[in-house]
Amino acid sequence: NAGVTxxxxxxxxxxxxxxxxxxxxxxxxxxxxxxxxxxGMGLRLIYYSASEGTTDKGEVPNGYNVSRLNKREFSLRLExxxxxxxxxxxxxxxxxxxxxxxxxxxxxxxxxLSIL
Amino acid sequence: SQQGEEDxxxxxxxxxxxxxxxxxxxxxxxxxxxxxxxxxxxxxHLILIRSNEREKHSGRLRVTLDTSKKSSSLLITASxxxxxxxxxxxxxxxxxxxxxxxxxxxxxxxxxxx
Numbered sequence: 575n576a577g578v579t580x581x582x583x584x585x586x587x588x589x590x591x592x593x594x595x596x597x598x599x600x601x602x603x604x605x606x607x608x609x610x611x612x613x614g615m616g617l618r619l620i621y622y623s624a625s626e627g628t629t630d631k632g633e634v635p636n637g638y639n640v641s642r643l644n645k646r647e648f649s650l651r652l653e654x655x656x657x658x659x660x661x662x663x664x665x666x667x668x669x670x671x672x673x674x675x676x677x678x679x680x681x682x683x684x685x686x687l688s689i690l
Numbered sequence: 691s692q693q694g695e696e697d698x699x700x701x702x703x704x705x706x707x708x709x710x711x712x713x714x715x716x717x718x719x720x721x722x723x724x725x726x727x728x729x730x731x732x733x734x735h736l737i738l739i740r741s742n743e744r745e746k747h748s749g750r751l752r753v754t755l756d757t758s759k760k761s762s763s764l765l766i767t768a769s770x771x772x773x774x775x776x777x778x779x780x781x782x783x784x785x786x787x788x789x790x791x792x793x794x795x796x797x798x799x800x801x802x803x804x
Binding site (some may be wrong): 586 | 731780798
């Protein structure tokens with residue numbers, strides 16, 4: 575009963591390096607989300623995917639790309655990491671059916687990313 | 691910009707006391723949700739209140755919603771040290787292609803002293 579699993583849990587990068595954060599859910603949810611959490615800023619939505627094959631920008635998409643590989647997996651890629659992208663990244667999922675908004679989101683435990 | 695603004699930013703109480711956190715938002719919503727985050731962990735859903743509801747209970751949690759004032763409150767009764775965490779309100783926008791997308795507030799840090 576894993577729920578939402580994120581890998582890796584910690585990562586240190588140098589400026590300009592690239593990496594992909596992985597997320598998988600086992601709840602057969604339609605919608606998946608990527609957030610970043612910074613001190614004093616709460617959670618800000620980077621990208622989301624309403625269903626397999628679709629992705630949409632959130633509040634802070636610049637510098638990121640996403641791939642909804644299948645219904646279970648939603649990855650976040652930093653093509654050229656910058657110090658401003660140092661943050662804790664959370665993946666979440668929800669049933670997210672069309673026209674149904676009252677679904678809670680289920681979160682992974684995050685990836686702590688430092689960019690030097 | 692953040693939809694929800696929470697007050698207070700930090701709250702420190704003794705075990706057994708009640709804790710009240712407030713959330714205000716700016717635009718019309720479909721529902722409002724409260725989440726808890728323990729240190730170093732992801733967010734956990736606590737309770738959801740729909741826009742046509744005024745009050746909801748779950749165990750020691752009581753949530754109210756006033757859509758005319760665009761505000762909500764979360765009351766935790768008889769607090770325990772294990773309630774120490776950050777609490778976030780999140781609003782779900784109605785209609786369109788939101789697909790259950792949430793906008794989170796900045797959170798209230800609750801510390802319950804034994």
